[in-house]
Amino acid sequence: MIAKTQAIVAREPTEPLKPNWAMEEVTLGGFGDDEMLVDMIATGICHTDIVLSSVPAGAIGIAYPKIVGHEGIRNPVGVELASIVREIGKNVKTVQPGDPILLSFYSCRTCEQCRTEHPAYCDQFAKGNYIGRQDTMETASDSQPVWSQFFGQSSFAQTTVASEASVVNVKNLIKNLDELKLLAPLGCGFQTGMGAIQNIGLATPNDVVLITGLGAVGMGAIMTAKILKCKSIIAVDRVKSRLEIAKSLGATHIIDTSDSAFTTLYEAVRRLIPLGASVAIETTGVPTIIEQSVQATTPRGRFIQIGVPPLQYELSVNLTQHINSGRSIMGCIEGDCVPENAIPQMIDWYRSGNFPIDKLVEYFDATDYEHALRKLKNGETIKPVLIWEQS
Ligand SMILES: [Zn+2]
Ligand SMILES: [Zn+2]
Missing domain, CATH: 3.40.50.720 (NAD(P)-binding Rossmann-like Domain)
Incomplete structure (x- = not known):
């Protein structure tokens, strides 16, 4: 185990088409050479999070418990946000500890669709985004393996493991922490x-x-x-x-x-x-x-x-x-975007006043996710963003 953290764990739904989420303690086992340990600052809630944690176990390959969340902004754990400096995987090239990053979907980067700049149609899209893996996290209460790496990130967690393929480094694009929170949801819904x-x-x-x-x-x-x-x-x-x-x-x-x-x-x-x-x-x-x-x-x-x-x-x-x-x-899917191009373009548009997502985002404390879900469902909020408290 390398860390304990809080996460919104989705258990198998007990009512049809209603997510069964609870804030729980989970343990992180480690991360791979192409991955990194990150502290979450803010995560948008997207319909895909709800849909893919509302289906019965076994439907479209979904199993529980799992952690969803795929519109995160995180810092790789580093000196800026956490007092403990931890490592990035040895193959990670695009970020350093301490860099602010924005998260988007996972793609394998090697298949024909990925090589021709259509990563949203990656051969591994369903496996790498909807299903994820079971070898990274487990629940603290009963040591059950948790399906994580949802969209290469499972960003409904205070600290999590992200795949480099899901990460866009925004070190040179973001001015401050408030912007980082606001821009969290660019990587999926708005991009699509x-x-x-x-x-x-x-x-x-x-x-x-x-x-x-x-x-x-x-x-x-x-x-x-x-x-x-x-x-x-x-x-x-x-x-x-x-x-x-x-x-x-x-x-x-x-x-x-x-x-x-x-x-x-x-x-x-x-x-x-x-x-x-x-x-x-x-x-x-x-x-x-x-x-x-x-x-x-x-x-x-x-x-x-x-x-x-x-x-x-x-x-x-x-x-x-x-x-x-x-x-x-x-x-x-995902607007057929390449996130490394789409995200800087949307940030540029936001700065020039043409992409005013500040009119659309509403912040909620991560522990208040039920309130966020209610307001999303009844149409009162367009894009709820969960804010994670960092110790
Ligand atoms: Zn691919
Ligand atoms: Zn989404």
Whole structure:
């Protein structure tokens, strides 16, 4: 054992689709040559954390207990934050103890997708991000091995082990600790929305963009569509406060699906823009919204699915109509981003006032994670960020 620490441990859910989390003491056994020991400062909560700790044991390879969390900002344990200087793995080249780092997803860095700068489609993505490993942490109370290295990091822990592949060194990009906390969630949700518009939607000033669902991914997409000067940006949600924020970020039209006058998304879009949307970003995973968004996409338009639908759901497409429409229907993980490029770009945009994530982040003490989950679920907060107390 090299350290004891506090972590939010996810046990097998006792109620369907409800995460069963508890703050527990865990022990860290060690770290590999390509890894490092890090003190966590702040971690964003993302839907993936909730979804992948709400499924029954065995579904999509998930086992418990596990530690999720994948939007961390940490310092490799070093002189700046902790009084004990510890080591980084011997193969680690991009950071030194004491450097501030921002965490993103894991990729193997050697497969064909990784070598061609598409690490979000890495051969090892599911194993290295969703499943992780069992050889690093165990629970202090009953010495059970814990599935950790979630997204190469399991950042719902005060101190944890991170893979170098998940790390972006931000030593030369961050001015102070407050910025470090604010920028914690750049590595997943905001990056996904940004990349969906820029890398997959290939949006230009000629595009009409439709964004369904206004969590961090949807808001990242709106801010990016505005930066790219898309001619119309239609934001769709059922929470009024989110629609108001979307307008302040650059949405030119809004559709409130909770409005009594709302019938179908297809009709609502056509009423605003008769030709429909040339780029559609779907983040809700709700089957009717998915189907209507596809319909509302113009000929040759690009429909991009990000929200995870019910696991058995299949989209039915009339292929003859599809051929004639020339539409693309695409999946999207992490906006097809390379985090080492995407994160500095978003930090630049934040500094110039074009990516105002300070309007979207709300801080919670890490022990108050249940409050954060409640506010995320009812739409009161867009991006909850847990703050870890460092001793
Ligand atoms: Zn790979
Ligand atoms: Zn995420």
